[in-house]
Amino acid sequence: MSIEDRYQSNKEVTLIDIANELNVSKSTVSRALQNHHSIGAATKKAVLELAEKYNYQPNAIAASLFKKSTKTIGVIVPILSHYFFSTVIAGIEEVAYKAGYKVIICQSHELYEREVIVSKTLLSAKVDGLIVSVSKETVNMDHFQLFLNKNIPLVFFDRLPSGIQSNSVSVDDYEGAFKIVEHLIEQGCKKIAHFTGPLNITLTQNRLQGYKDALRKHNIPVNDELIYECGFERAQGITTTEKMLADQISIDAIFAVCDPVAIGVMLTLKQKGINIPHGIAVVGFNDDPTATVIDPPLTTVAQPAFEIGVAAGNIFLKQVSEPGGAYIKEVLKTNLAIRQSSILKNS
Template identity: 50%
Template sequence: MKRHQVTIIDIAKELNISKSTVSRALHGHQDINEQTKKKVLELASRLDYQPNLLATSLVMSKSYTVGMVVPEFLTPFFPSVIMGAQEVMSKAGYNVMICQSNESYEMEVANTKALLASRVDGILASVTRETRNFDHFQALHRKGIPVVFFNRVCEELEVSKVIVDDYEGAFMAVEHLITTGRKRIAHLAGPDSLIISRRRLKGYIDALQKHILPVEEDLIIQYDLTPEKATIYVKHLLDLPNPPDALFAINDPTAIAAMLVIKDKGLRIPQDIAVVGFSNDPASALIEPGLTTVAQPVFDIGREAAYLFLEQVDIDLEEYKPQTKVLQTKLIVRGSSIPHAV
């Protein structure tokens, strides 16, 4: 007699829970209740459940390869996210194919087409600063290929996303500057095309308004995130008739570029001007003085994006309800905002 191959459906029926819950438990998802996870794993072991990768690959045309599309490798942020995703995907038996768009919309479109041609089972993506049209991701979604956005996300698609609380992180950073006595706080913001830029700008504005400080348009500069432009705009701010006494930057590379310009001008940090960044780049602890920054759980961003993909891979996408995971940030105070801070 031919032996029955135990499936996720069998385990779900036996425990009277959803296939999605079983799949997440088998993949070790952090959101699953420990007791439920234990029941699933014990039953899977007792029934000798084995994921039949070959059969699934033949029947469902699965490649056990996931694509990751990131906008740049200039900073440690995206490589760290990739490492977090790879940690989860490799344990689940998946390979990760990585594409870098170099902040180019056209390259991003070409990357998604190349990954589609490579028959990936899904795509984890963070969009470029140029991306305003999302038809290439819509096309993947229509073909039934799971798409999970992280960090720089698209709100137009009903797909899962992983973000940090950019608004709260920015609010916390600016309020910190205000509580240290700063009253003219400039903001070097990212391009308006990115949701993270808009949310951090909103946090900056709301913190000022909470403390009844004016929102001055000449102290807010949105730019394309290139180091050359950061240098130009910091010099512009410092040359104002009434220059700022603090700067909140969209990210740590911008903040570090600003600190170099400030030092070159012969100004003291933080006595003459305080600086706060966003992301806790490794270099933020190495520069002198250390950069006060908003830390993001970078590895967890990658891990959560991978988990959200795995939740979808063993079920019909029509049954799947997209989720948005919002991870929390933490303010790390160093010498760039308070003298002698650790």
């Protein structure tokens, strides 16, 4: 079957078709397409012209098999439709694109079982690297250890695992929490509640510790009754606020573990007619776009989601170019975004 016939009947046009048409070997065609120095100019020209004419697209799968590199990066996130995660992925994709990599995205839906399954799928898919924010259920890390065993670069972000050593990108959760709680104290708040994330997650613990230490520094006793285990979702912010109000505990501020929770808190307080910030001040963590939409605008800890993705991508690239290097643990700085939801003093 001639190359013309194959093209017309929508079959794949391969190296071999071009080689047959030109009466050269497929190695020559392969080298011509790579602009290899040992191929004559006339041959190169003829190959490129045919490739163009018949819309030849190299089969990346075949090349991957031989080269043992698929030029893909696997990414696992708990959920894709959250601003933070989709923005981190946008950052990863940007770095990946520029370096000629593709990105395969999987969601764990916060389920350990699904995380294990998709990680094995990505292992079979021979991704060149894996970038992960672990699910809130995950305790056992064996499925990630498999990547390290095979020397596949592994980068964690946001939700860092415990009990496994690898690369990571995170923000200084402790410091961010510390600073924003200190800010509340400076505004005169003395009874500050904290709505935490799932407690087994490192990030949750770090923010909680920052909260506690800020209180202690300013001689405010830590009161466990003001610490509510909540979660990362707006809906959990709403239910936890309702629970807290039912408890009739006297507070003057709430530090929510993340912006979606803070938004849930604010919507509930507003609905109950409680003034923000003068009845209860509210602060969050993330600086999602909604923080500037809600009224009053939400004071929060800005973490650079896109840059986190870029950093994770760059760590991957560095590990590829320098295999066997030490693990890289990058900690990005946060900034306070102070807005009306926490301003009680004129300054």
